[in-house]
Amino acid sequence: MCCDITPTLSGSVLNEKKPQLVAGGDAFCRFLREHCPAVTETYYPTLWCWEGRLQTLLRPFITVKPLVHYNNELIKTADGGQISLDWFNNDGNTLYPDASARPTILLLPGLTGTSRESYILHMIKYSEGLGYRCVVFNNRGVSGEDLLTPRTYCAANTEDLETVIQHVHNRYPEAPLMAAGVSMGGMLLLNHLGKTGRQTPLRGAAVFSAGWEVFESAVVLEKPINWILFNYYLTTCLQASIQRHRAILEKQFDIDNVMKAKSIREFDTRFTSVMFGYPSNDHYYRDASPCHRVKSIEIPTLCLNAVDDVFSPGHVIPVESAKQNPNVALVLTSYGGHIGFLEGLWPRQQTYMDRIFKQFVEAVFEHGDEIYSM
Structure with a gap:
């Protein structure tokens, strides 16, 4: 209703x-x-x-x-x-x-x-x-x-x-x-x-x-003005956290590649989805989208x-x-x-x-x- x-x-x-x-x-x-x-x-x-x-x-x-x-x-x-x-x-x-x-x-x-x-x-x-x-x-x-x-x-x-x-x-x-x-x-x-x-x-x-x-959020955040205002900044914040813990993370991940990401989607593709064992970032984004779980x-x-x-x-x-x-x-x-x-x-x-x-x-x-x- x-x-x-x-x-x-x-x-x-x-x-x-x-x-x-x-x-x-x-x-x-x-x-x-x-x-x-x-x-x-x-x-x-x-x-x-x-x-x-x-x-x-x-x-x-x-x-x-x-x-x-x-x-x-x-x-x-x-x-x-x-x-x-x-x-x-x-x-x-x-x-x-x-x-x-x-x-x-x-x-x-x-x-x-x-x-x-x-x-x-x-x-x-x-x-x-x-x-x-x-x-x-x-x-x-x-x-x-x-x-x-x-x-x-x-x-x-x-x-x-x-x-x-x-x-x-x-x-x-x-x-x-x-x-x-x-x-x-x-x-x-x-x-x-x-x-x-x-x-x-x-x-x-x-x-x-x-x-x-999450797919739609990524699309909107990648529009030029939103990328400038929000996306790039948040990506650098995520990368800064990775850099702080580089000594332990680089044992399993290509941190140099992660640090080249220019958007949250690129960061997730290179790091987050890999860390949690998803076949692809698309699989991660679908699993992360709570719209699929409202009925439960x-x-x-x-x-x-x-x-x-x-x-x-x-x-x-x-x-x-x-x-x-x-x-x-x-x-x-x-x-x-x-x-x-x-x-x-x-x-x-x-x-x-x-x-x-x-x-x-x-x-x-x-x-x-x-x-x-x-």
């Missing part, structure tokens, strides 16, 4: 700013209307920064970076590697003084992101006010820790995420657990949910600016995308698949770019994405029984 259909995924949306809520069933739609009202409220993008690419570029510089103190933990993986987790335990809160039962949110940053990204810090600050605990899953090798094995990460392989989820759940088995993923972190989370169904300790999930169909998600999952996101073109957002799954809801805005969603005249403290996050995690933790009883 669709609720509040205003923006379209194909035509002009210049004068239309109310989100489109697409939900696979009346129950989830009613739950969101009651407990997460931002999904039906008009979203007004910042007037001087409404264009998608501009929103994407400026958010890291405009929004403040709240001060967050983490406790770091390194956990071992089955293959001998290690994963860096940053914990915000929120021990000083009075809403959930019993740490064993304190609601916990696992946060997954984007492609080259870490626990220091502004959007992660904002999520933690809103969670702090609600009394919740947060733990950030930093992908292998991106947060300053050493690579112990010649392996990094990708959007399709969910083994590390499953290790982290089980680790967090085992530490606090009585605490309700959710996850929120941003960009590639959202893709990884969706792929996990599609593979595991109900066989996950997660009670719900929030996904922001996920790339739904079996816990309440809310996904926010902007139609003008160059990383996830509007025409490949899986609207029809979402309509067929009562556990999935899509919130689609006309504007917002990629992890942008800036609103207000000077949007330093809060974005529309922050509001969705805060309302949805609170709804699931405080009123989640309503979903499961519907």
Whole structure:
């Protein structure tokens, strides 16, 4: 079903700013209307920064970076590697003084992101006010820790995420657990949910600016202006990480060849798809595209995308698949770019994405029984 259909995924949306809520069933739609009202409220993008690419570029510089103190933990993986987790335990809160039962949110940053990204810090600050605990899953090798094995990460392989989820759940088995993923972190989370169904300790999930169909994302990002603004920069960030760990990676990979890549697709062809044993990069991209797994998600999952996101073109957002799954809801805005969603005249403290996050995690933790009883 669709609720509040205003923006379209194909035509002009210049004068239309109310989100489109697409939900696979009346129950989830009613739950969101009651407990997460931002999904039906008009979203007004910042007037001087409404264009998608501009929103994407400026958010890291405009929004403040709240001060967050983490406790770091390194956990071992089955293959001998290690994963860096940053914990915000929120021990000083009075809403959930019993740490064993304190609601916990696992946060997954984007492609080259870490626990220091502004959007992660904002999520933690809103969670702090609600009394919740947060733990950030930093992908292998991106947060300053050493690579112990010649392996990094990708959007399709969910083994590390499953290790982290089980680790967090085992530490606090009585605490309700959710996850929120941003960009590639959202893709990884969706792929996990599609593979595991109900066989996950997660009670719900929030996904922001996920790339739904990797082939189409690559095509759009390779257009000249997008290549200049985003693709080449992200490629160099990926290569810088490879260079930091060159000593262990060059035992199995042609690092000189990887360093010649000029786009994310070339990087994935020369490195990522090879690392994870795919016959070709096309095989990897199909496996990494969460649009194929929407129908298999079996816990309440809310996904926010902007139609003008160059990383996830509007025409490949899986609207029809979402309509067929009562556990999935899509919130689609006309504007917002990629992890942008800036609103207000000077949007330093809060974005529309922050509001969705805060309302949805609170709804699931405080009123989640309503979903499961519907």
